[in-house]
Amino acid sequence: MPDRPAYQPVTEADLAPLLATGWMVIEGGRCIAKVFTFANFVEAFGFMTRAALWAEKWNHHPDWSNVYKTVTVTLTTHDTHGLTDLDVKLAQKMDQLAFD
Numbered sequence: 855m856p857d858r859p860a861y862q863p864v865t866e867a868d869l870a871p872l873l874a875t876g877w878m879v880i881e882g883g884r885c886i887a888k889v890f891t892f893a894n895f896v897e898a899f900g901f902m903t904r905a906a907l908w909a910e911k912w913n914h915h916p917d918w919s920n921v922y923k924t925v926t927v928t929l930t931t932h933d934t935h936g937l938t939d940l941d942v943k944l945a946q947k948m949d950q951l952a953f954d
């Protein structure tokens with residue numbers, strides 16, 4: 855397995871745009887979470903499918919659940935037990951994909 859680039863810490867400036875789109879910092883700053891609501895189940899699942907491709911490409915996977923038209927997402931970096939640049943990157947991508 856090729857070494858991955860070093861994780862980068864997350865700053866308040868990194869988080870501010872995410873907080874503005876509905877992400878919340880939880881678990882004492884170790885995670886960010888958001889509830890996405892779509893028009894219906896198929897839209898919700900399509901979002902998860904698109905996001906899954908990016909998660910796999912970046913080898914950074916969400917902790918998420920889907921109930922009908924909502925998708926609840928929690929992001930953290932298991933390797934560091936906290937937030938890293940990968941969580942910010944995946945959250946930004948999820949926000950983009952949700953509005954596709």
Ligand SMILES: C[C@H](O)[C@H](O)[C@H]1CNC2=NC(N)=NC(=O)C2=N1
Nearest residue numbers: 913914915916930931932933934
């Ligand atoms: C071995 C594998 O590369 C690691 O377990 C990856 C996989 N996906 C991951 N996903 C998340 N959310 N955090 C991680 O630390 C992480 N690490």
